Amino acid sequence: xxxxxxxxxxxxxxxxxxxxxxxxxxxxxxxxxxxxxxxxxxxxxxxxxxxxxxxxxxxxxxxxxxxxxxxxxxxxxxxxxxxxxxxxxxxxxxxxxxxxxxxxxxxxxxxxxxxxxxxxxxxxxxxxxxxxxxxxxxxxxxxxxxxxxxxxxxxxxxxxxxxxxxxxxxxxxxxxxxxxxxxxxxxxxxxxxxxxxxxxxxxxxxxxxxxxxxxxxxxxxxxxxxxxxxxxxxxxxxxxxxxxxxxxxxxxxxxxxxxxxxxxxxxxxxxxxxxxxxxxxxxxxxxxxxxxxxxxxxxxxxxxxxxxxxxxxxxxxxxxxxxxxxxxxxxxxxxxxxxxxxxxxxxxxxxxxxxxxxxxxxxxxxxxxxxxxxxxxxxxxxxxxxxxxxxxxxxxxxxxxxxxxxxxxxxxxxxxxxxxxxxxxxxxxxxxxxxxxxxxxxxxxxxxxxxxxxxxxxxxxxxxxxxxxxxxxxxxxxxxxxxxxxxxxxxxxxxxxxxxxxxxxxxxxxxxxxxxxxxxxxxxxxxxxxxxxxxxxxxxxxx
Amino acid sequence: xxxxxxxxxxxxxxxxxxxxxxxxxxxxxxxxxxxxxxxxxxxxxxxxxxxxxxxxxxxxxxxxxxxxxxxxxxxxxxxxxxxxxxxxxxxxxxxxxxxxxxxxxxxxxxxxxxxxxxxxxxxxxxxxxxxxxxxxxxxxxxxxxxxxxxxxxxxxxxxxxxxxxxxxxxxxxxxxxxxxxxxxxxxxxxxxxxxxxxxxxxxxxxxxxxxxxxxxxxxxxxxxxxxxxxxxxxxxxxxxxxxxxxxxxxxxxxxxxxxxxxxxxxxxxxxxxxxxxxxxxxxxxxxxxxxxxxxxxxxxxxxxxxxxxxxx
Numbered sequence: 001x002x003x004x005x006x007x008x009x010x011x012x013x014x015x016x017x018x019x020x021x022x023x024x025x026x027x028x029x030x031x032x033x034x035x036x037x038x039x040x041x042x043x044x045x046x047x048x049x050x051x052x053x054x055x056x057x058x059x060x061x062x063x064x065x066x067x068x069x070x071x072x073x074x075x076x077x078x079x080x081x082x083x084x085x086x087x088x089x090x091x092x093x094x095x096x097x098x099x100x101x102x103x104x105x106x107x108x109x110x111x112x113x114x115x116x117x118x119x120x121x122x123x124x125x126x127x128x129x130x131x132x133x134x135x136x137x138x139x140x141x142x143x144x145x146x147x148x149x150x151x152x153x154x155x156x157x158x159x160x161x162x163x164x165x166x167x168x169x170x171x172x173x174x175x176x177x178x179x180x181x182x183x184x185x186x187x188x189x190x191x192x193x194x195x196x197x198x199x200x201x202x203x204x205x206x207x208x209x210x211x212x213x214x215x216x217x218x219x220x221x222x223x224x225x226x227x228x229x230x231x232x233x234x235x236x237x238x239x240x241x242x243x244x245x246x247x248x249x250x251x252x253x254x255x256x257x258x259x260x261x262x263x264x265x266x267x268x269x270x271x272x273x274x275x276x277x278x279x280x281x282x283x284x285x286x287x288x289x290x291x292x293x294x295x296x297x298x299x300x301x302x303x304x305x306x307x308x309x310x311x312x313x314x315x316x317x318x319x320x321x322x323x324x325x326x327x328x329x330x331x332x333x334x335x336x337x338x339x340x341x342x343x344x345x346x347x348x349x350x351x352x353x354x355x356x357x358x359x360x361x362x363x364x365x366x367x368x369x370x371x372x373x374x375x376x377x378x379x380x381x382x383x384x385x386x387x388x389x390x391x392x393x394x395x396x397x398x399x400x401x402x403x404x405x406x407x408x409x410x411x412x413x414x415x416x417x418x419x420x421x422x423x424x425x426x427x428x429x430x431x432x433x434x435x436x437x438x439x440x441x442x443x444x445x446x447x448x449x450x451x452x453x454x455x456x457x458x459x460x461x462x463x464x465x466x467x468x469x470x471x472x473x474x475x476x477x478x479x480x481x482x483x484x485x486x487x488x489x490x491x492x493x494x495x496x497x498x499x500x501x502x503x504x505x506x507x508x509x510x511x512x513x514x515x516x517x518x519x520x521x522x523x524x525x526x527x528x529x530x531x532x533x534x535x536x537x538x539x540x541x542x543x
Numbered sequence: 544x545x546x547x548x549x550x551x552x553x554x555x556x557x558x559x560x561x562x563x564x565x566x567x568x569x570x571x572x573x574x575x576x577x578x579x580x581x582x583x584x585x586x587x588x589x590x591x592x593x594x595x596x597x598x599x600x601x602x603x604x605x606x607x608x609x610x611x612x613x614x615x616x617x618x619x620x621x622x623x624x625x626x627x628x629x630x631x632x633x634x635x636x637x638x639x640x641x642x643x644x645x646x647x648x649x650x651x652x653x654x655x656x657x658x659x660x661x662x663x664x665x666x667x668x669x670x671x672x673x674x675x676x677x678x679x680x681x682x683x684x685x686x687x688x689x690x691x692x693x694x695x696x697x698x699x700x701x702x703x704x705x706x707x708x709x710x711x712x713x714x715x716x717x718x719x720x721x722x723x724x725x726x727x728x729x730x731x732x733x734x735x736x737x738x739x740x741x742x743x744x745x746x747x748x749x750x751x752x753x754x755x756x757x758x759x760x761x762x763x764x765x766x767x768x769x770x771x772x773x774x775x776x777x778x779x780x781x782x783x784x785x786x787x788x789x790x791x792x793x794x795x796x797x798x799x800x801x802x803x804x805x806x807x808x809x810x811x812x813x814x815x816x817x818x819x820x821x822x823x824x825x826x827x828x829x830x831x832x833x834x835x836x837x838x839x840x841x842x843x844x845x846x847x848x849x850x851x852x853x854x855x
Binding site for chain 2: 282283286287330333334338398402408409416417
């Protein structure tokens with residue numbers, strides 16, 4: 001997810017106003033099945049499937065849309081809106097849709113709805129954040145164009161050569177094929193992501209142009225439909241869609257209440273105005289288990305937190321220096337003292353949320369050993385001053401300060417944490433090759449495959465490879481793994497690629513995430529999945 | 544100051560109309576300042592406040608006199624540990640010495656308040672003096688200007704202004720806060736100045752100086768200002784304390800000092816979320832803050848009482 005979560009902790013006095021404005025959470029005297037429950041979120045950036053690349057938008061869209069595939073507890077994909085997804089060579093995939101799915105406006109869901117939505121998603125000038133999910137589809141490059149003099153320059157980018165992906169072909173009303181430019185055994189899993197939802201004919205202004213206000217009240221094919229419009233900075237309300245052919249939801253509707261601050265969400269949960277808080281803020285973690293009792297819960301998620309070394313910073317060129325810094329960080333101390341156990345130390349480059357994860361694949365480099373670290377650091381001639389740059393809107397100051405204090409004490413260096421207002425500001429500095437030092441990064445998986453933790457982050461020119469790491473051997477192994485005929489073989493190759501990372505240490509793995517969530521007494525069966533979304537079909541009202 | 548005294552001695556009435564007390568029957572008639580000093584000397588509130596103020600000022604100038612600990616030396620292993628010989632007030636969330644950080648935090652608070660109050664004082668003198676001395680349309684204009692600024696809620700204006708002045712999270716925000724407070728808090732001073740000048744400018748000695756050919760500039764600076772200054776100085780002393788409190792408030796709200804700066808406001812705001820675990824890192828900076836603000840305000844009150852016995 002482009003490494004920039006969580007984006008939603010901006011300070012805002014409006015939070016207080018919101019508290020006053022948006023009361024009215026649970027249903028009072030209704031039947032359990034008709035009850036309206038409330039879930040706290042931050043303001044979504046977008047409610048267009050292909051552009052909702054952060055968790056708030058994805059959370060709401062998951063209620064409005066039904067995906068082709070979803071994932072079980074073991075991250076194996078199972079079919080939802082698709083009747084079958086098949087391929088003989090991992091290159092040409094045939095997708096057959098289930099009959100009977102309709103959009104909330106009554107339109108039947110057909111192959112065209114997927115093809116049009118995906119073409120729109122992939123078309124470069126549309127600027128969709130989820131566009132890169134389609135880069136494996138044949139013809140993707142022809143839908144992109146490069147601005148000849150950069151974004152700032154006066155010249156405009158020329159129109160791309162093509163408007164539609166050559167790899168998408170309609171077979172009949174309910175069947176279409178996807179041709180990939182290279183075989184990829186994990187394509188079935190990729191299609192479970194938000195970007196791959198279909199769009200109804202009613203969404204289009206003209207061919208390939210989305211109606212401007214579509215995202216104010218998206219029409220989906222999912223178990224819930226919009227009730228009214230998206231009320232910015234206040235709420236998004238949805239209600240059960242009666243004609244939904246799949247598993248019916250167990251509640252009558254969901255009120256997604258929008259908060260500026262996570263602490264405000266928690267306060268509202270305690271005050272009884274909110275039913276579910278999907279991420280309990282650190283500040284409340286000490287008291288939350290007592291406040292909530294058995295309504296305080298944790299579940300694994302896919303978050304991977306790390307810091308990267310920009311390749312243009314010559315002082316971190318030596319792998320010994322990078323390794324020594326990593327060994328001087330006491331991850332355990334930070335996860336227990338700062339994160340109060342809501343995160344766990346990372347000793348690998350992939351999350352346990354995917355098959356192929358191995359504990360301690362990072363080896364000695366991720367093991368805390370201050371004495372050895374200092375000796376190695378001095379022997380390698382590491383810099384006397386270390387800087388860690390982070391985005392100040394994401395609540396990162398506390399752990400960055402603590403990490404700096406550890407480096408100061410263990411390596412005898414001077415260390416400062418520098419906040420940039422937003423993640424985008426941090427990236428701009430990296431692009432301009434300013435001496436940013438270590439950069440804070442985070443990753444939530446897009447699809448549950450080990451490859452998602454490797455290719456985009458460390459592949460040469462990878463979509464989130466901000467530090468510019470490049471190793472042909474690594475690229476090759478990831479590619480071979482993606483083309484492998486079976487998952488088992490793929491995992492073996494990807495694990496070899498991960499071993500290269502442990503040797504090169506382009507980044508320092510720091511922590512793995514957990515969902516730490518809580519709910520009110522009005523709801524039960526609350527589960528938060530690895531994508532940090534509430535399992536919307538499982539949640540129930542208590543009475 | 545000798546000049547001021549010579550004037551006041553010569554021309555009995557003063558700005559606030561307190562006659563120099565000849566009835567006390569002392570050896571020689573005392574000046575207003577002398578009289579006030581006589582009064583203050585016997586006032587325990589004054590002494591308490593003065594001692595506290597001196598202590599805080601010394602603390603902000605030479606923090607190392609009070610603690611040998613390094614406020615930047617923190618270790619998570621000591622998180623929220625209780626008081627000990629090494630750390631009088633215990634440790635905070637990051638495992639930093641609360642006492643050391645509180646002592647070192649005085650500097651930012653006091654300096655910001657000093658700069659802000661100086662700015663407020665300068666604006667106040669110029670505006671108040673011009674309004675009071677020239678009267679007429681100048682007064683009408685300036686007085687309405689003061690009313691308008693007074694009408695804006697201080698905190699709201701400060702939040703907006705401070706945020707605009709310092710949006711880069713890497714800056715400490717020191718000058719932004721000082722400037723913000725300065726340009727917002729000058730109104731009370733200006734009002735006091737204006738009324739003092741109005742009562743002073745009609746005094747005979749001013750008329751005499753004018754007849755001798757003194758121009759407005761000389762009249763204002765040499766004759767009126769010294770006699771109108773006393774209540775103004777009192778207001779500024781109180782403002783020093785108020786500004787320290789407002790700085791801490793702004794910092795607490797996230798628009799004041801930022802980043803690695805050590806200050807009471809930051810300490811309070813960073814420990815507030817964990818107050819249920821341990822209150823120490825929150826309580827001590829708060830106590831220092833409250834005492835300092837109180838000291839300045841008490842000092843101002845004591846001085847005012849001494850200069851203007853009618854208010855007692």
